[in-house]
Amino acid sequence: MTTALAPARPGAVARRATLVPLAAREMRRFVLNPLFLFAVVMAEWITWTGGGGTATEIDEVNGYPAVFLGGFGMMAAFWLTRSMRASEPVAGVTPTSRPARTAALCWVAIVPFCCGVLTLFGFLHAYPAGDAVYGPFSPSARIAVLVGQIVVPSLGGPLLGVALGRWVRFPGAAFVLFLVIFGWVELVTIVTLWHQDSWPATVLRLFSPFAFFTVQADSGGVTAWRGSPWFFIGWQLALCAIAVLAALLRGAEGQVRTRIVRALGIAGLAALILLVLAATGGFTHAVTA
C-alpha cells in the first residue's frame, strides 16, 4: 500500500517565502523608530513603577500603556507605511504585490503586542488581580479589563496606523486621529460619569478602541460601570480585523479584492454584534465595592 503526500501549493510557498523576509525587514525598521522606542520606555517605566503606586482604582494608571503602545505605535506604523510612498513607482513594479507588502507591514504589530503582554505582567506585579483597585469585577473579568486596556490596544494601534497610512494622503493624519480618539474617550467617559446606568451612554463609552470600566466612588470604594470586558475584547479584535482588511484592500485586485470586501462585511457585522453584547453584558447597573 502506498501513501500519496499532497505537495504544498507552490503559490502559497512562494508567498510565504516573500512575506517572511519582508515582515522581518519592516519589523526591524519599526523597532528602530525613535517614537516607538520612546513609547516603550515610557509605558514600561510607568508600569513597572506602578504609576507611583498611589492609584486607588486601576483606571487611574492603565490608560497610559494604551496611549504609548497603542497611540504612539499607531503614529510609528503610519510613518513606516508612508515612508514607502516615495518609492512606490519602483516597488510597484516588483513581483511582490501591494497587499503582500501591506501584510508584511501588519506583521510589525506583533512587536507592540509583545510589549503589551509584558506590560500586562508588569501591571499584575504592581497591582495583583486580587487587589481592591479593580473594584467588584470577578477575577477573570479583572484580567479581561487589563487585556482590553493594555494588550489589545497595543496590537490595534499599529494596525490602525498601517490602514491609515495606506488610505490617507494627509501626512498629519496619525496625530490628528490620536487626538480625536483621546478626546472622544475622555468625552464619553465624562458623559458616563453623569449617566452611569444609561445604556446609550454605555454604548457610546464602548464605541471606541479603548474604554474605561471603573471610577473612584465618592464613598471611597471603586465603582464598576456597565458593560462586559470580555465582549469588549471581542469588539476590539473585530476592529483589529477591520483595520487589517482595510489596509489589505488598498491595491487588491480581482478575486482577492472581492474576498477582502466580503470579509470586511463579515467583520463589520461581527463588530456590531460584539459591541451590542459588550454593552448589554456584564453588570446591568453601576456597582460599587
Add this chain to the structure above:
Amino acid sequence: MTTAVLRAGAWPAVAGLSGLAAVVGGCGAAFPAAATVLLPICFALLAAAAAFTLDEPASAVVDVTPTGAGRRTTIRAVALLAPLAAGALVMLAAAVRGQALPWAAAGLALAGNVLLGFAAACVARTRTGEPGAAVGTAVVLALMAPSLVPSIARWIRTFPAPGTGGPSSDPVWWTVLAVGAVAIAISVGGRRLPRWTSRVP
C-alpha cells in the same frame, strides 16, 4: 506676488485642522466638565495647523527666487488668522455657555500655541520644504505631554484650568512667545538653503 505665495500654501491642511479644532473645542464648550481636556486638544490642533502654514512643495524652486524668505514668511503668516479665528470662536462659545475659565490666560495660551507651531515650522523650514507633518506631530506631542505623562503635569501646565491648584500656564506661554519671536527672527533672517539645493553664486 502676495496672491501667488498665499495660493501655494497648504490651505486644506490649515483649514482642515482649524475646522477640526473648532469642532473639538465646540464639544468642550458644550460639555463644561470635559472642557479641561478638550480645549487643550483643540489648542494643540491649532498649533499643528500653524505648523502647516509654511509648507512649500515647490521649495526647491521657490527658495532660489529673488523673493526673500522674510517676505514669503510674512505673507504666509496671514494664514495664521485661520487657527487664531477658530480658537477665538471656541473661546467665545465657551464664554456664551457660561464657562468660568481665566480668559486672559486662555487667550495667552491660544496665542502661545499658534506661535509655537509657527516658530517651530520657521526653524524647520530652513532644512525642509514641507515641515508641517513632522513639526505638527512634535508640537502636538509636546503640548499633550502634561496629559500623557503624569509626572510632567505636576511641573508644567499648558492650559489654564479654573481654580488655583497646580502651576500656572502663564510663565510657560510668556516664555514661548519670547523664544518663538526670537526663533522666527533668526530663522527668517539667516535662512539657509535646503541641503539638496545648490547655492546660487
